[in-house]
Amino acid sequence: MAKRRRPKPKPRAPSRRPVLVARHRAALRVSETLDLNRCERFLQHEARLLDDGKFDDWLALFTPDGSYWVPSEPDQDNPHDTVSLIYDDRRLLETRVRRLASPRIYSQEPRSRTSRIVSNVSIEDGDNNACTVRSKLLMVEYRRGGQRLFAGTAFHRLVQADGLILIASKRVNLLNCDAPLDGIVVPF
Amino acid sequence: MSNIDAELDRLIAPGRVHRRIYTDPAIFELEMDRIFGAAWIYVGHESQIKKPGDYFATRMGRKPVVLVRDEQGAVRVIHNQCAHRGAMVVATDQGKAAEFICCYHGWTYHLDGRIKAVPLNHGYPQGFDTKNPKMAMLPVPRVKSYRGFVFASDASDGPGLEEWLGHMTTSLDDMIDRAPEGEIEIAGGVFKHAYDGNWKVYFENLCDAAHPLFTHRSSIDAAQQQSDDVHSDGAGEIAIRQMRQNGAPYSFWESQVGIWTYPNGHSYLGDYHDDAKLVAALKDPVFREYIAALERKKGKAEAKRVLEVRRWNSNIYPNVSLMSQFQQLRVVHPIAVNRTVVHSYSFRLKGAPDQMFRNTISFANIVNGTGSLVLTDDLEIYNRLEMGMSSEGSEWLQIGRGYQSDVGDAHGGRRGKNSTSEVYIRNMLDAWLGLMTKGHAAPVRAAS
Ligand code: FES
Ligand SMILES: [Fe+2]
Numbered sequence: 281m282a283k284r285r286r287p288k289p290k291p292r293a294p295s296r297r298p299v300l301v302a303r304h305r306a307a308l309r310v311s312e313t314l315d316l317n318r319c320e321r322f323l324q325h326e327a328r329l330l331d332d333g334k335f336d337d338w339l340a341l342f343t344p345d346g347s348y349w350v351p352s353e354p355d356q357d358n359p360h361d362t363v364s365l366i367y368d369d370r371r372l373l374e375t376r377v378r379r380l381a382s383p384r385i386y387s388q389e390p391r392s393r394t395s396r397i398v399s400n401v402s403i404e405d406g407d408n409n410a411c412t413v414r415s416k417l418l419m420v421e422y423r424r425g426g427q428r429l430f431a432g433t434a435f436h437r438l439v440q441a442d443g444l445i446l447i448a449s450k451r452v453n454l455l456n457c458d459a460p461l462d463g464i465v466v467p468f
Numbered sequence: 469m470s471n472i473d474a475e476l477d478r479l480i481a482p483g484r485v486h487r488r489i490y491t492d493p494a495i496f497e498l499e500m501d502r503i504f505g506a507a508w509i510y511v512g513h514e515s516q517i518k519k520p521g522d523y524f525a526t527r528m529g530r531k532p533v534v535l536v537r538d539e540q541g542a543v544r545v546i547h548n549q550c551a552h553r554g555a556m557v558v559a560t561d562q563g564k565a566a567e568f569i570c571c572y573h574g575w576t577y578h579l580d581g582r583i584k585a586v587p588l589n590h591g592y593p594q595g596f597d598t599k600n601p602k603m604a605m606l607p608v609p610r611v612k613s614y615r616g617f618v619f620a621s622d623a624s625d626g627p628g629l630e631e632w633l634g635h636m637t638t639s640l641d642d643m644i645d646r647a648p649e650g651e652i653e654i655a656g657g658v659f660k661h662a663y664d665g666n667w668k669v670y671f672e673n674l675c676d677a678a679h680p681l682f683t684h685r686s687s688i689d690a691a692q693q694q695s696d697d698v699h700s701d702g703a704g705e706i707a708i709r710q711m712r713q714n715g716a717p718y719s720f721w722e723s724q725v726g727i728w729t730y731p732n733g734h735s736y737l738g739d740y741h742d743d744a745k746l747v748a749a750l751k752d753p754v755f756r757e758y759i760a761a762l763e764r765k766k767g768k769a770e771a772k773r774v775l776e777v778r779r780w781n782s783n784i785y786p787n788v789s790l791m792s793q794f795q796q797l798r799v800v801h802p803i804a805v806n807r808t809v810v811h812s813y814s815f816r817l818k819g820a821p822d823q824m825f826r827n828t829i830s831f832a833n834i835v836n837g838t839g840s841l842v843l844t845d846d847l848e849i850y851n852r853l854e855m856g857m858s859s860e861g862s863e864w865l866q867i868g869r870g871y872q873s874d875v876g877d878a879h880g881g882r883r884g885k886n887s888t889s890e891v892y893i894r895n896m897l898d899a900w901l902g903l904m905t906k907g908h909a910a911p912v913r914a915a916s
Contacts, residue, residue, distance in 0.1 A: 344698075361825070361829060363656055364833055365659075369703050371694060371708065372703060374694060374695075375687070379686045379690035382686035385686035386686070386849070387848040460660040460809040461661060462663060462847065463661065
C-alpha cells in the first residue's frame, strides 16, 4: 500500500468548487479517475488503518466537514430526528479520535483488537469528482476474552481533492443496529 | 422461611452493603418476585399507544407483557402469554392489532386479553369456559397511568401509585410541564444498551456525582482540547459542551449540586442543570426561542416556575429514570443477576421549536448512546463491578459517604449535605430491604 500523505484540511470539498477549477484539475490528473478499483483500494486502506488502531490517520481521511454515522434503526432517514449508535460531525469525530488515544479510556483497557473484511464493493452513483460507494463489512472485535461479530453495509461518499480521495460522509448500517448492544468504542 | 430470608437483613449495615446482593443468583430470583413482581414498575408511555389497537410489547422484570389501548380506549397491561399452552402471543415490539392471535393453535384474544375464539373448542371437558376470566392473556393486577406514564404492579394490593411515587410525581410533572402545549410524546427511537452486571449498579450510578471526573476523564480531556473552530452541524457542539461539563471539579459538586432522596428508594440530583450556568446555556438562541414559546402558552410566572425546577437524573425506584431538561427516560430491564439491558427514550415537547428536539437527540447520543464517548465508560464500570465483586476481596462495600451529615427533608425525604453523599444508595437499599423482607411495609431505615 502506497504511503498516503496526510492531507491538510481544505476549506471546501472540491465538488463545490467552480466548475472551471474542477475541470482544470481533472485535466491535470487524467489517470486518476474515481473508478471501482481505486475506490476499493481506498476502502481496504481505511479498514487497515482502523484495524491497526491508526485512528489519527483514519480521521485524516475525512473532509473538514466530513461526518460519520451509524444509525440505530434500519432505513433510518437522518441522524437529526432519531438517535444514532454514533453520529459525529467533524468536531465530534475529532474528539472521538482524540479520546481513543487517551491512556484513561477505561472502556479500552484492555484495547480491542479488530479484524475487518470489506467486500462486494460497488459504485452507486457519482462522477470523477465525487461518488457514493457501497460495500459490505464484517468486523470481528476481540476484547478481554470475548469476541463479537458485526456485519453491515457501508456507504462512503468519496470526493477527490488534489488527487487524494477523502471521505465526505460515511454511513454504516449494522445488521443488528436495533438490538441490545454492549458499548461500541472502536469505529466500524 | 428459607435460609436466604434469614440472611437478607444481615447483608445491609449502616454505611455498608454486602457484595452478595449484586452477585447471588438466588437473591436475584427473589428480587424478580418481591421487587419486580410486586412494586410499581414503569411499563411505557401513553404516546406509544395513541389509538385503540396500538400496542407496545415490553417486560416487567423478566416477564413479557403487552401495553395496549383497548377498543374502548382504556390503557391495559396484559401478560404476553397464551392461556392454552403458554406461547408468547405478541412477537413484535410494537404495532397495531384488531385482536391478538396465538401462532400455535390460533386462540384469539380481545385487546384487553379476554378470549375471543378458540378453534376446536368442542373437544374440551365439561366446565371449559372461554369466558372464565382466569383463562385469558391475564391482565396485570394493577395498572395506573400518572399523566401518561404507565406503571403496573403484579401485586393485587399495596400502596397506590401516587402514594408509591410520593414527591417524585413532581419529576414526572417536570417532564410534561416543560412542553409549551402541555403534552409530550416519545419520539426519535430508542437505545438498548447492555452490560454484564447487576441491574442495581446502573441505578446506583445515576446520581453518582463523584464519578464523572474520574470515569469520564478520557472524554473530558478530549473535549477540553477540542477546537471550537472546527465544523459542527450542532450535534458535536452539544456533545462537547456536555463532556466538558463532566469535568467540573469536586468543589463544584460539593458546593453547587444537591442530592435528594425520598421513601421507596427514589432520588434525584438537583441544581446541576441550572439553565443559566450549565448545559443548555441561556445564550443558546434555540433555548431562548423555547422560553418565549413557553411564556406565550403558559404565562411568564408559570414559565419561570417550570424552568426553575432544576433536576438532573430523577430516579423512580426500581426501574425508571428521567432527565427533564433534555427529555430523557431510561428503563432498566434486569435479564440475569449479571446481565442488564437499559432502554433509553427521548420525548418531544409539543409546542417547542423543532431544533430543540434535534438538540434532545444530540444529547441522547452523547449521554445514552451505545457508541457514546461517555456512556461506554459507564458500561465498562458496570462490567468491572461485576468482575470485581466475584473475587474474594472485601465482602463489604462502602456506601457511607455523607452518612453523618445527611439531613431530613420535606416529604419524608433525606438529603445529602451536598451531591457527593452516597445517601441515594443507602436510600435505595432501604427500599430494597423493605420490599425483600416486608413486602410493601414502610421502608426501614436500616442503612441510614
Ligand atoms: S399455545 Fe396458544 S393457541 Fe395453543
Ligand atoms: Fe457516568
